[in-house]
Amino acid sequence: MNFLKIGIKFKLITFTASLLLTVILFLSILVLNGIKNYQNKEAEAALFKQKDMFEQYFSERSSSNNNNSVDNNIQLARGSIFNKPWLRNIPASLYNTKGELLSGFKTDGKLNENKDKEFMIQYAIDGKVSYVKVNDVIYFYSPIKYKNNIVAILELEYSVKENSLFYNNIKKMFLITGCFALALGIILGIFYFLTLTRDIYKMKNSVENIQKGNFDKIEQIDRNDELGELSKGLIFMSDTIEKNIEELKIERDTLSVAVDKLEKMDKQQKEFISNVTHEFKTPITTIKAYTDLIEIYNKDLDLIEEGTSNISKECDRLTAMVDSVLNLSALEKYDFEIHKNEVNLKEILDQICSRMMGKIKKNNLTLECDIEDIITTTDEENLRHIVINLIDNAIKYNKPNGSIHISSHRSEDKIILTVEDTGIGIAEDALDKIFEPFYRVESHRSRETGGVGLGLALVKKLVEKQRGTINVASKLKEGSKFSIEFSI
Numbered sequence: 472m473n474f475l476k477i478g479i480k481f482k483l484i485t486f487t488a489s490l491l492l493t494v495i496l497f498l499s500i501l502v503l504n505g506i507k508n509y510q511n512k513e514a515e516a517a518l519f520k521q522k523d524m525f526e527q528y529f530s531e532r533s534s535s536n537n538n539n540s541v542d543n544n545i546q547l548a549r550g551s552i553f554n555k556p557w558l559r560n561i562p563a564s565l566y567n568t569k570g571e572l573l574s575g576f577k578t579d580g581k582l583n584e585n586k587d588k589e590f591m592i593q594y595a596i597d598g599k600v601s602y603v604k605v606n607d608v609i610y611f612y613s614p615i616k617y618k619n620n621i622v623a624i625l626e627l628e629y630s631v632k633e634n635s636l637f638y639n640n641i642k643k644m645f646l647i648t649g650c651f652a653l654a655l656g657i658i659l660g661i662f663y664f665l666t667l668t669r670d671i672y673k674m675k676n677s678v679e680n681i682q683k684g685n686f687d688k689i690e691q692i693d694r695n696d697e698l699g700e701l702s703k704g705l706i707f708m709s710d711t712i713e714k715n716i717e718e719l720k721i722e723r724d725t726l727s728v729a730v731d732k733l734e735k736m737d738k739q740q741k742e743f744i745s746n747v748t749h750e751f752k753t754p755i756t757t758i759k760a761y762t763d764l765i766e767i768y769n770k771d772l773d774l775i776e777e778g779t780s781n782i783s784k785e786c787d788r789l790t791a792m793v794d795s796v797l798n799l800s801a802l803e804k805y806d807f808e809i810h811k812n813e814v815n816l817k818e819i820l821d822q823i824c825s826r827m828m829g830k831i832k833k834n835n836l837t838l839e840c841d842i843e844d845i846i847t848t849t850d851e852e853n854l855r856h857i858v859i860n861l862i863d864n865a866i867k868y869n870k871p872n873g874s875i876h877i878s879s880h881r882s883e884d885k886i887i888l889t890v891e892d893t894g895i896g897i898a899e900d901a902l903d904k905i906f907e908p909f910y911r912v913e914s915h916r917s918r919e920t921g922g923v924g925l926g927l928a929l930v931k932k933l934v935e936k937q938r939g940t941i942n943v944a945s946k947l948k949e950g951s952k953f954s955i956e957f958s959i
């Protein structure tokens with residue numbers, strides 16, 4: 472990570488430095504070349520001007536003289552070079568057309584260092600002007616003409632020392648300011664790129680946080696350029712990913728709940744089938760045993776009487792079981808329509824109580840009712856089934872001379888219906904199991920009373936169909952209280 476960080480900064484700074492260097496180099500070459508060209512032109516102009524002045528002066532002097540012989544002209548030219556002080560500005564020498572020195576005037580006392588002097592004089596003798604620069608001195612050779620004849624060769628030694636000095640100073644200045652500008656550029660570049668790369672790394676960290684799922688650690692960069700837009704895009708992307716992940720999690724949880732439910736249902740179904748098989752087998756075995764015995768001892772009237780009575784009992788049990796199993800599996804499988812009607816709860820409960828009174832008395836029990844006059848809409852058939860089952864259990868699991876208490880009252884928008892008994896009670900660890908199909912706390916007692924453990928499972932299903940809840944509170948040997956709550 473750090474390596475990359477250095478990499479980007481290094482690249483950006485190197486790029487800026489190279490750019491600056493190229494600009495400075497280009498500019499200095501351009502300016503220095505301009506200066507050089509100007510200086511060369513200026514020197515050339517000065518030399519030609521000097522030569523023209525000399526030629527003009529020579530021509531004026533010659534025309535005022537009557538003796539026009541070549542020698543005389545040369546003498547004149549020789550003299551001319553010293554006569555006028557302004558001709559002495561630039562050290563000059565004069566040669567005849569054979570290349571021999573006639574006269575010379577040197578102010579700086581330096582030796583002529585031009586190695587091509589002879590060749591250039593010859594060039595001038597041929598009528599052409601030439602010059603060459605040797606060690607800050609321009610050596611200039613030009614023919615001097617009078618009446619279209621070359622009468623002498625003028626040599627000028629023009630010092631460009633000051634020009635060179637000026638040029639070198641400018642060069643030095645460019646070097647110093649160039650270095651300074653470069654250093655300044657790099658420093659400013661470092662500061663600028665530090666802030667730029669800092670924002671880039673912030674975004675890089677944001678991307679890493681998105682990868683790790685740390686969506687709360689995404690930082691927004693406050694910039695009005697493409698990086699700012701990129702940062703906004705990152706945040707939008709992160710929000711969308713977070714939302715999608717949340718949705719996926721919810722879907723996964725729902726799916727996992729559904730799978731758990733399916734597994735539980737599958738297990739329950741298997742248990743249910745195995746229980747059904749077992750419960751059905753027991754009465755069938757009894758019936759089969761009695762029929763076998765009756766077949767063998769068909770003369771034993773007591774046996775026949777006992778057998779037929781037990782076979783009849785087992786048949787009733789089987790019928791009740793078949794009804795319950797069918798009801799339960801039908802409730803499980805089909806979404807039965809609830810037929811709700813407006814009913815008087817007191818009327819229904821009174822009817823049930825008077826119907827069950829015979830059984831209650833037969834078991835030496837007493838019944839107390841505390842029923843409010845409530846009008847509600849409910850599925851009457853379901854309600855009857857629920858209450859009958861609960862009263863039936865309160866009878867079955869009661870103690871001799873015990874009592875049953877039925878109450879119904881209204882609380883806000885709910886109806887609370889309770890069936891309480893003073894019976895054997897239910898152990899605490901069995902309380903949440905009694906609503907499971909085929910569960911019996913004491914199977915032998917249930918058996919005696921004809922129960923198969925399907926009553927409460929059916930009651931619970933019916934209560935749930937009416938969108939109600941059922942709860943039980945119980946104390947061993949003291950009694951149980953079943954409470955049902957319905958919306959009014």
Ligand code: ADP
Binds near residue numbers: 895926
């Ligand atoms: P059963 O047909 O065996 O009565 P239920 O589903 O009605 O089946 O009840 C399941 C079990 O719950 C019963 O076997 C019994 O042990 C217990 N039980 C139900 N009601 C009571 C009650 N009022 N008092 C004590 N135990 C009860």
